[in-house]
Amino acid sequence: MSLLSSYETSPNITTGQSICDKRLLELGQLSREGYNATITNNICPDSIFTPIFASGILIFYIVLVCFGVFGVYWKRNSGHVKARHATFMILTIVASFMCVLLTCLRYIVGRKVMPCFLYSISIFITPPAICLPTVLRYVRTFFLYRLNLKKAANVRASKEFYIQKNTELEKEEVKSPTRDVQVDLTFNNEENNKENNELNKAQSEQELNITSNSSVEKSDIDSNSEGLDQAYLDYSESAMFSKSFKILNFILSNKFIVLVYILAFGFHLAVWAIFGGVDEILWNTSGKRIFLWSVSMFQFDTGCVTTTNGVILMVSEAAFYIILEFVFFILLFFVDRDTWSIKIEAIVMIIIQIILAASFLISGQIEVIRFFTDYIVPYGFAALLYPILEILISVILPVIYAIRQDRKSITHEGNQMEILLRNRETFWLILDYARRSYCPENILAYKDIENFKKISKKNRKQVALKIINTYLVHDSPLELNIPNASTRYHEINTFLTGLVDDNVPLDLFDDIKLACLTNMTDIFERLKSSNLEFKQKVESLNKGQ
Amino acid sequence: MGNIVVSPHDKEGQHHMMATPTSNNPNGGSAATAKNKSEITVLLLGAGESGKSTLFKQVQFFHGVGITHDQERIELIEIVRLNVLENAKNLVAATQHLNIPIEQPENRETAKLIINSLNTNDLEDPSWSKRLYSLWKDAGIQKAYENREKFQLYDSTEYLFENLDRICSDKYVPTVVDVIRTRTKTIGITDMKFDVGDGKQLRLVDVGGQRNERRKWIHFFNTVDAVVFLTSLSEFDLNLYEDNGYWRVKESLRVFNEVVNNALFYKVPFVLLFNKRDLFEKKIATKSFSKYFSGFNEAEEKNPVACIEYMTKLFLNEITEHPLDTVSVKTLSAIDHDNSKQVFEEVKQFIMTQQHRE
Numbered sequence: 001m002s003l004l005s006s007y008e009t010s011p012n013i014t015t016g017q018s019i020c021d022k023r024l025l026e027l028g029q030l031s032r033e034g035y036n037a038t039i040t041n042n043i044c045p046d047s048i049f050t051p052i053f054a055s056g057i058l059i060f061y062i063v064l065v066c067f068g069v070f071g072v073y074w075k076r077n078s079g080h081v082k083a084r085h086a087t088f089m090i091l092t093i094v095a096s097f098m099c100v101l102l103t104c105l106r107y108i109v110g111r112k113v114m115p116c117f118l119y120s121i122s123i124f125i126t127p128p129a130i131c132l133p134t135v136l137r138y139v140r141t142f143f144l145y146r147l148n149l150k151k152a153a154n155v156r157a158s159k160e161f162y163i164q165k166n167t168e169l170e171k172e173e174v175k176s177p178t179r180d181v182q183v184d185l186t187f188n189n190e191e192n193n194k195e196n197n198e199l200n201k202a203q204s205e206q207e208l209n210i211t212s213n214s215s216v217e218k219s220d221i222d223s224n225s226e227g228l229d230q231a232y233l234d235y236s237e238s239a240m241f242s243k244s245f246k247i248l249n250f251i252l253s254n255k256f257i258v259l260v261y262i263l264a265f266g267f268h269l270a271v272w273a274i275f276g277g278v279d280e281i282l283w284n285t286s287g288k289r290i291f292l293w294s295v296s297m298f299q300f301d302t303g304c305v306t307t308t309n310g311v312i313l314m315v316s317e318a319a320f321y322i323i324l325e326f327v328f329f330i331l332l333f334f335v336d337r338d339t340w341s342i343k344i345e346a347i348v349m350i351i352i353q354i355i356l357a358a359s360f361l362i363s364g365q366i367e368v369i370r371f372f373t374d375y376i377v378p379y380g381f382a383a384l385l386y387p388i389l390e391i392l393i394s395v396i397l398p399v400i401y402a403i404r405q406d407r408k409s410i411t412h413e414g415n416q417m418e419i420l421l422r423n424r425e426t427f428w429l430i431l432d433y434a435r436r437s438y439c440p441e442n443i444l445a446y447k448d449i450e451n452f453k454k455i456s457k458k459n460r461k462q463v464a465l466k467i468i469n470t471y472l473v474h475d476s477p478l479e480l481n482i483p484n485a486s487t488r489y490h491e492i493n494t495f496l497t498g499l500v501d502d503n504v505p506l507d508l509f510d511d512i513k514l515a516c517l518t519n520m521t522d523i524f525e526r527l528k529s530s531n532l533e534f535k536q537k538v539e540s541l542n543k544g545q
Numbered sequence: 546m547g548n549i550v551v552s553p554h555d556k557e558g559q560h561h562m563m564a565t566p567t568s569n570n571p572n573g574g575s576a577a578t579a580k581n582k583s584e585i586t587v588l589l590l591g592a593g594e595s596g597k598s599t600l601f602k603q604v605q606f607f608h609g610v611g612i613t614h615d616q617e618r619i620e621l622i623e624i625v626r627l628n629v630l631e632n633a634k635n636l637v638a639a640t641q642h643l644n645i646p647i648e649q650p651e652n653r654e655t656a657k658l659i660i661n662s663l664n665t666n667d668l669e670d671p672s673w674s675k676r677l678y679s680l681w682k683d684a685g686i687q688k689a690y691e692n693r694e695k696f697q698l699y700d701s702t703e704y705l706f707e708n709l710d711r712i713c714s715d716k717y718v719p720t721v722v723d724v725i726r727t728r729t730k731t732i733g734i735t736d737m738k739f740d741v742g743d744g745k746q747l748r749l750v751d752v753g754g755q756r757n758e759r760r761k762w763i764h765f766f767n768t769v770d771a772v773v774f775l776t777s778l779s780e781f782d783l784n785l786y787e788d789n790g791y792w793r794v795k796e797s798l799r800v801f802n803e804v805v806n807n808a809l810f811y812k813v814p815f816v817l818l819f820n821k822r823d824l825f826e827k828k829i830a831t832k833s834f835s836k837y838f839s840g841f842n843e844a845e846e847k848n849p850v851a852c853i854e855y856m857t858k859l860f861l862n863e864i865t866e867h868p869l870d871t872v873s874v875k876t877l878s879a880i881d882h883d884n885s886k887q888v889f890e891e892v893k894q895f896i897m898t899q900q901h902r903e
Contacts, residue, residue, distance in 0.1 A: 434733065437732075439734075442732065479757040481732055481753060481755045481787070520732075521627065522731050523732055525624065525729065526735055
């Protein structure tokens, strides 16, 4: 390693006094150490700006982290979060939080005080902490794509098969028992598969839409999408046992990510220990330190600063990971779709990484920076910029996309109507008006379907049955004005009574909900033209959007 | 408060029903005091999509209520565009259902967007006018349109597609015709009052026509002074919206039978309006009328007068209880403003004279 041969050979190393810019010693009140500023272990006295900036950054960063964690949890069901995988996002946050916390704490408590071993560990660990999340994200995106390719091919094949089978079964009327068995089998598969399945299902459905537009035809929608599910289940049942699927699924599992993280950090800690040992030996034999100025890497009672070698070590570690990122980035180019803008994100992140690593390396070589400005605005902040940007770009932004998308889908599906129905005050206005116009059933059904989505799994089946018995049964007082209500009733009823477990799909009533909203168009317009208060509310809502 | 049960049978409701433009009249639903009352309640009844609300809108319009003003119609932009989207969606879905491919690749692209993501706000962009029109003119879509009796489609489809250049613009203000042509399924019951001279007010009640809506009609039956029953002439080749396997004419006859023979209406003037005459005449020019009515002379099937005469007989045959001299039969084209005005004037005169006779 070239690192070991390039010793720090500053002529001032022993005298120490002249290494720092004189101005740092003359800062007076602006110096952290006041008028008695000294230089210890080649650590210059900090200005008071260092802890101020560091605390500012740390506070800002903690706010970001909180928002990120909360956002990921809140939007965990959104495609934007799912495509990036919540575990990944949280681990990204954890890794970068460690870097930022260590660095900022060092600046806040003072470089002379912060235990040196913590600092030396952070030098070794920062590059993987920064780069690993990105690498793993690419790996995941790529393998997810591979897995979906295989699955989609399978779904397509078995869908045709299923449609044939389905029609035969319908004739024989033995449809439900067969289905039960299959549903049962799949839902008992391991947890993380289910998540992948959902994502994959959405994607393959999209693909099927393009080729056969299966979900387009309204009257076919129920039977067809059921067919699709079924086909999917059929496939997953057999596919789970194939070896390549197992490997792919392992790579995509939480276990794999956590394992890689543990291995990587273990490895870097080991490297740190070995380098520290070598450093000790060299110190004992030749009286020179490799990475730190005259302090042992294992020292816990004083602080220390890095030599150029330390900077080079960090940058070369980073370079290794950036190369790794490049390799997987090239693989990413084979992923055809970029629905969740992960590709763009990847390019941006790599460019930022290179720029920051380069600027960190260059700043580490310039004396004015190292011995003067570093003690006012530490150039270590350049390295911190990355974790901050990373959280912004790969956690906060996706959460914002998700929020925006969810908002858009509200306006898309139910215009302003859903917003007005979610608002307590306008909800009662609408319901009261509908009641007086003899059509509250649409609003009540809408509300019940919304509530259905919130209740626990255990009660879902019961509530679902109640919903169809209230709103779909022919001649019930609250029967909905929707096409083929009784056919729908029988379909859903058969499905529900045939269910062995409590896995009632949450989207069971989505098309009925949409029909309710469409029905409400009339009542909504009538209310708008007759109730000024309501009209104003709608207008203010429109302006707010 | 979550479990307030609101029943459509709520009797209270009638007193609150005045939420329509003339709603500030305090002596609302008090029609029971027969003879010299100042308010005449007229029910517009009929199966789904027979044109009740269209006529209702026309009456509003020629009484200077509601849609007369630009400002009121601007409110309806969303509804018109929603109609455009629904028509487009239904047509695209029909091409799938009927196995008719959309021919041009760029139109297939448009169809995909319509199904997946297009919303009414997008239609502000004039480029959609061209895209949607090109889709409309696609041979596949046109073929599906020719077979529109096989699925559910609004009558206004052609009209809306031909007017896309106006509708897809950020300056779009719906015209009165646009609003009249737009279909919004009526749910529940709504009413409107206007002066008809002699210090009298006419209260027109519009209702939803689908099966589940009809159960609500009963709430108005005992306060009624006249019934106007609409039926669509052009539905002879169509099936029901609420039940795709049921012939619309059969349903209309059944509903008519139930209403006209209802004991509450024995003494009430009854008007039967054969609506959509315009569409009907166009339709029988290309489609066989006699195919649907075995008792009809095939040689006469291109003659609208003969067809309407036959339909009239069919309906009048259903009357078993109601005195025939208080039943009037007319044809109507509710989307035609002048025709609606004239027919409604006649209906009004008929009702008034019947009232005087009593």
